[in-house]
Amino acid sequence: MVRLSNKLIGTLNLAILLLSLPVLGGGIYLKAGAATECEKFLEAPLIALGVFLFVVSLAGFIGACYRNSCLLWLYLVVMFLLILFLFCFTAFAFFVTNKGAGRAVSNRGFKEYRLGDFSRWLQKRVEDSKNWRRIRSCLDQRKACKIMEQKNETWAQFVGHDLSPIQSGCCKPPTACNFTFVNATTWVKPAGFHSGDIPADCDAWENDRSTLCYDCESCKAGVLAQIKRDWKKIAAVNVVLLVFLLLVYSVGCCAFRNHRDEYRYPRFKRARYP
Structure with missing residues (x-):
């Protein structure tokens, strides 16, 4: 023995x-x-x-x-x-x-995410400016948004796809902004747009490839949704x-x-x- x-x-x-x-x-x-x-x-x-x-x-x-x-x-x-x-x-x-789950959007194949739906501990991690700078740098280096742009899809093709949490939160504006689609990473703000009428993330959106929605709360929520998947x-x-x-x-x-x-x-x- x-x-x-x-x-x-x-x-x-x-x-x-x-x-x-x-x-x-x-x-x-x-x-x-x-x-x-x-x-x-x-x-x-x-x-x-x-x-x-x-x-x-x-x-x-x-x-x-x-x-x-x-x-x-x-x-x-x-x-x-x-x-x-x-x-x-x-x-x-x-x-x-x-805690935290994607919300289905009418007539869309993807889900969208809100920061407040996740645990407070996780929220604090991405709200810290130092942490977010590193995460934002990683997001840019992963080129997830560039891959979306290279597909050159039509509107019907775009809304039918199941986007990843990061692509949904960081590479496009929230659906509530009601922007006009040009391609996956280019959107036109409607005439008479006023920042007070729609979510704050709409103000943060820029068509510049280095900006997009990386400074949006929806992007931070998308990162947390991805972290949740990975941690599970x-x-x-x-x-x-x-x-x-x-x-x-x-x-x-x-x-x-x-x-x-x-x-x-x-x-x-x-x-x-x-």
Whole structure:
């Protein structure tokens, strides 16, 4: 039983150790050759995650293979903290993304989004000017709006499409503005337009490709809707990861207990199993 649990925990940690190498390599690659702010934003978390996985899995692998109680104990403590962190993060992700949904627009294939529909915690993140400057820069670099423009669609084709939250909120004015369609990213304000008669986002809209509706609340709402989608996927992956980590942690606890008992009762072990 001792050898089986040690072999199993060693094999599992060897797999995690090998997995950490491409994660760490990806972070180093982004640090060396990142072309955009969005890519640079990912470099630090990837490097930190790669180093963490490498060190922890190495400790678990050595501790299991060489039956080192100190390393196994340290490994189990770190694994417990990791499981606790993932559980709290997953619960938090489900909580803050529980609110907020797109609103259907009459005779449109896409939905539109309002900032006030999302949780206050998320609203504060995008309302912070420093955060929004970085997000806005990423939106411009993603070229989501340019892709819409290049399609060169007619009005009927445009309104029939299911736009992404970012495309709906950032690349076109809100439907309530009642602007005249030229193409997906070019709209004409109606004659006699007065900013007080329609939503404030209508004032912020510009046909300039570097502006569009990037300063609109609808754009911030679209970003939050996209974040909500992404966080839901991450939370689902975290649930699977938690199950895997609990399995590894259980095997690790078994290996540690068996190793401790083996050295606590060495004579009994030898007498019973010659």
